Amino acid sequence: MDPDLSALDEYLDETDxxxxxxxxxxxxxDQYYLSGFxxxxxxITLYDGETHLLFPRSLEFGRAKRESRAESVQRYVxxxxxxxxxxxxxxxxxxxxxxxxxxSYDVDSxxxxxxxxxxxxxxxxARGVSVTADTDGVVTEIRxxxxxxxxxxxxxxxxxxxAAMAAAEDLLADATVDDDGTxxxxxxxxxxxxxxxxxxxxxxRHGCSLDETIVACGADAADPHDRGSGPLTADEPxxxxxxxxxxxxxxxxxxxxxxxxxTPSDTVEExxxxxERAMDAAFDALEPGATxxxxxxxxxxxxxxxxxxxxxxxxxxxxxxxxSTGHGVGLDVHELPRLSPNxxxxxxxxxxxxxxxxxxxxxxxxxxxxxxxxTEDGYENLTEYEKRLVV
Amino acid sequence: MDPDLSALDEYLDETDxxxxxxxxxxxxxDQYYLSGFxxxxxxITLYDGETHLLFPRSLEFGRAKRESRAESVQRYVxxxxxxxxxxxxxxxxxxxxxxxxxxSYDVDSxxxxxxxxxxxxxxxxARGVSVTADTDGVVTEIRxxxxxxxxxxxxxxxxxxxAAMAAAEDLLADATVDDDGTxxxxxxxxxxxxxxxxxxxxxxRHGCSLDETIVACGADAADPHDRGSGPLTADEPxxxxxxxxxxxxxxxxxxxxxxxxxTPSDTVEExxxxxERAMDAAFDALEPGATxxxxxxxxxxxxxxxxxxxxxxxxxxxxxxxxSTGHGVGLDVHELPRLSPNxxxxxxxxxxxxxxxxxxxxxxxxxxxxxxxxTEDGYENLTEYEKRLVV
Numbered sequence: 120m121d122p123d124l125s126a127l128d129e130y131l132d133e134t135d136x137x138x139x140x141x142x143x144x145x146x147x148x149d150q151y152y153l154s155g156f157x158x159x160x161x162x163i164t165l166y167d168g169e170t171h172l173l174f175p176r177s178l179e180f181g182r183a184k185r186e187s188r189a190e191s192v193q194r195y196v197x198x199x200x201x202x203x204x205x206x207x208x209x210x211x212x213x214x215x216x217x218x219x220x221x222x223s224y225d226v227d228s229x230x231x232x233x234x235x236x237x238x239x240x241x242x243x244x245a246r247g248v249s250v251t252a253d254t255d256g257v258v259t260e261i262r263x264x265x266x267x268x269x270x271x272x273x274x275x276x277x278x279x280x281x282a283a284m285a286a287a288e289d290l291l292a293d294a295t296v297d298d299d300g301t302x303x304x305x306x307x308x309x310x311x312x313x314x315x316x317x318x319x320x321x322x323x324r325h326g327c328s329l330d331e332t333i334v335a336c337g338a339d340a341a342d343p344h345d346r347g348s349g350p351l352t353a354d355e356p357x358x359x360x361x362x363x364x365x366x367x368x369x370x371x372x373x374x375x376x377x378x379x380x381x382t383p384s385d386t387v388e389e390x391x392x393x394x395e396r397a398m399d400a401a402f403d404a405l406e407p408g409a410t411x412x413x414x415x416x417x418x419x420x421x422x423x424x425x426x427x428x429x430x431x432x433x434x435x436x437x438x439x440x441x442x443s444t445g446h447g448v449g450l451d452v453h454e455l456p457r458l459s460p461n462x463x464x465x466x467x468x469x470x471x472x473x474x475x476x477x478x479x480x481x482x483x484x485x486x487x488x489x490x491x492x493x494t495e496d497g498y499e500n501l502t503e504y505e506k507r508l509v510v
Numbered sequence: 511m512d513p514d515l516s517a518l519d520e521y522l523d524e525t526d527x528x529x530x531x532x533x534x535x536x537x538x539x540d541q542y543y544l545s546g547f548x549x550x551x552x553x554i555t556l557y558d559g560e561t562h563l564l565f566p567r568s569l570e571f572g573r574a575k576r577e578s579r580a581e582s583v584q585r586y587v588x589x590x591x592x593x594x595x596x597x598x599x600x601x602x603x604x605x606x607x608x609x610x611x612x613x614s615y616d617v618d619s620x621x622x623x624x625x626x627x628x629x630x631x632x633x634x635x636a637r638g639v640s641v642t643a644d645t646d647g648v649v650t651e652i653r654x655x656x657x658x659x660x661x662x663x664x665x666x667x668x669x670x671x672x673a674a675m676a677a678a679e680d681l682l683a684d685a686t687v688d689d690d691g692t693x694x695x696x697x698x699x700x701x702x703x704x705x706x707x708x709x710x711x712x713x714x715r716h717g718c719s720l721d722e723t724i725v726a727c728g729a730d731a732a733d734p735h736d737r738g739s740g741p742l743t744a745d746e747p748x749x750x751x752x753x754x755x756x757x758x759x760x761x762x763x764x765x766x767x768x769x770x771x772x773t774p775s776d777t778v779e780e781x782x783x784x785x786e787r788a789m790d791a792a793f794d795a796l797e798p799g800a801t802x803x804x805x806x807x808x809x810x811x812x813x814x815x816x817x818x819x820x821x822x823x824x825x826x827x828x829x830x831x832x833x834s835t836g837h838g839v840g841l842d843v844h845e846l847p848r849l850s851p852n853x854x855x856x857x858x859x860x861x862x863x864x865x866x867x868x869x870x871x872x873x874x875x876x877x878x879x880x881x882x883x884x885t886e887d888g889y890e891n892l893t894e895y896e897k898r899l900v901v
Contacts, residue, residue: 201825
């Protein structure tokens with residue numbers, strides 16, 4: 120993919136900066152996006168209208184020349200690294216190499232992302248290079264707007280996600296309920312871990328990997344970041360949140376369903392219906408011209424009108440609606456734009472989750488999450504998976 | 511686990527620094543080690559003899575109080591965040607919150623790891639806090655020496671690794687060879703991707719996850735970082751490099767075998783024998799008191815004596831022995847110590863790989879890798895998996 124970097128050109132122009140600099144491995148999505156290169160160890164990317172890569176060692180050199188989208192690929196050894204180590208020691212030598220690399224492109228000033236490594240920045244400053252951390256990361260901002268090809272990558276990952284969700288629901292549907300309410304499957308207690316294993320194996324079989332999955336039941340589910348553990352029980356809401364990454368494209372999908380084996384309490388049913396209404400309200404607000412803040416406010420309105428606390432009504436609450444409404448999804452599972460109190464303008468090509476939820480250790484947790492792309496006249500929901508509370 | 515942080519106390523004492531500061535999510539192993547807390551979004555850890563955590567939002571607050579090893583857990587809201595946003599805007603407010611947090615512990619100067627985020631550092635400096643990037647990261651250095659419990663975690667991950675390697679070798683052993691030399695299994699062409707899927711499903715079933723696996727055949731294998739793709743062929747060396755992470759403990763293992771279905775060439779057989787000899791030489795050198803540089807030199811000697819280029823004999827070579835001899839393994843799959851030209855003193859409790867190899871696009875690649883722990887009187891090889899070239 121050849122990214123549209125015109126916004127980066129404008130940024131460098133407006134800020135009167137010679138280049139944009141990254142020092143990261145390709146787990147850093149800005150690095151992967153700007154360099155077009157996948158490598159497990161940190162390397163340098165300079166963008167000054169063209170893209171230039173610099174590697175500490177020769178190891179990635181040949182592959183970078185073949186695979187990256189850079190105009191030039193160089194190594195420390197091309198900038199007299201060994202001589203500089205003799206003169207300044209291994210630590211300081213690196214800053215001389217980087218300064219010489221920048222100087223070879225007439226770059227005296229660079230902008231860098233907010234999480235750029237301090238040691239590299241201080242080293243360059245000591246060599247007289249001006250280094251400024253930009254606010255949100257201009258490359259991160261560029262990545263928020265997806266091409267059709269990128270949306271198709273998310274769509275493909277979402278199909279795998281749905282196969283995994285179906286595998287999880289099948290396990291729960293096939294389970295039986297013990298006298299004490301514990302779920303049993305194939306003669307064994309059905310645990311969060313067992314359901315996660317089924318999800319993850321299904322994702323692998325569909326070309327996806329993932330870092331974590333959430334299968335959280337009862338009080339576990341009242342904490343939105345608890346991954347869940349141990350036996351699953353009947354009549355309790357179980358949050359299943361799956362966010363796989365397609366191994367070949369590196370794009371993510373994201374979906375949550377809350378399901379119950381047996382009979383949910385009246386409160387859980389009420390929360391579920393309310394959360395579906397909050398989701399509808401969010402989608403009604405999702406269009407170009409609206410802000411992420413508008414979409415988040417629509418969800419807060421629904422919950423607050425029904426008497427639930429939100430972080431908007433009480434910034435210290437630990438129950439109620441205690442996270443933001445959604446986030447961008449792409450090379451990172453959490454990226455721009457934000458659907459939150461400080462969420463900015465929405466634009467066609469933004470891929471976002473809509474994921475309202477309610478939490479209370481006394482009740483458990485409810486969350487429902489779809490993924491959608493903002494279009495010229497509204498949005499397209501990329502999720503093709505039904506919502507049902509009882510399995 | 512309660513880490514031994516006496517070396518961090520000494521470091522702060524010697525450098526006359528009030529505290530050590532981290533700003534990272536728990537994918538950053540220093541953060542996970544020092545905070546004892548697992549969270550997907552960045553948070554702040556301050557160590558000043560005790561450990562203090564600071565979270566932007568309330569989301570992780572309750573779980574951090576329950577699960578982390580910190581003496582105190584606080585949120586931005588505890589430092590008048592909303593008022594500071596009104597006064598200074600959302601960007602600058604964060605630096606005021608962090609400065610107030612540090613000030614509440616009488617911390618005016620902090621040391622930070624080399625890859626600490628520049629924006630956070632510049633923000634603190636603007637508030638009058640002294641921020642210094644240390645060289646290798648003192649917490650990273652502390653992590654290099656493992657407790658018995660940590661070694662057991664690596665050992666457990668290595669058992670899963672060996673189950674996955676056996677599954678891969680079984681696939682290759684069961685394959686048949688087509689007329690054109692392509693391997694076939696169960697009526698389908700056997701590809702790198704298919705073998706990797708088998709490896710990864712086996713790891714998941716054993717409680718491990720992983721980012722990447724290498725199954726590289728022929729010319730692919732001549733690049734040590736090429737993950738491999740497409741059909742596998744007979745009579746060619748296939749490098750299988752597996753480095754899983756135990757999901758519950760987060761510790762890694764690492765092992766490589768090079769295997770051949772059919773009849774390897776005389777050159778491949780010769781390289782394989784030479785690489786086994788290089789490995790033996792490395793293990794002969796592996797003991798406390800020796801340096802990582804000594805162990806690496808032992809491998810270079812074997813290869814150079816046999817007429818192969820190494821990066822020691824030619825720092826621009828792209829064939830021969832073109833990487834270092836090994837690296838530490840723990841919470842990160844690549845961590846300290848280094849078994850390389852600048853590798854320092856080896857100490858009991860260091861867990862390292864020994865992984866000599868030879869590469870040439872004309873021949874392919876050979877690499878053999880075991881994982882071992884340095885002991886008081888030498889080392890213990892944690893690998894219980896045979897080495898055989900022909901499957």
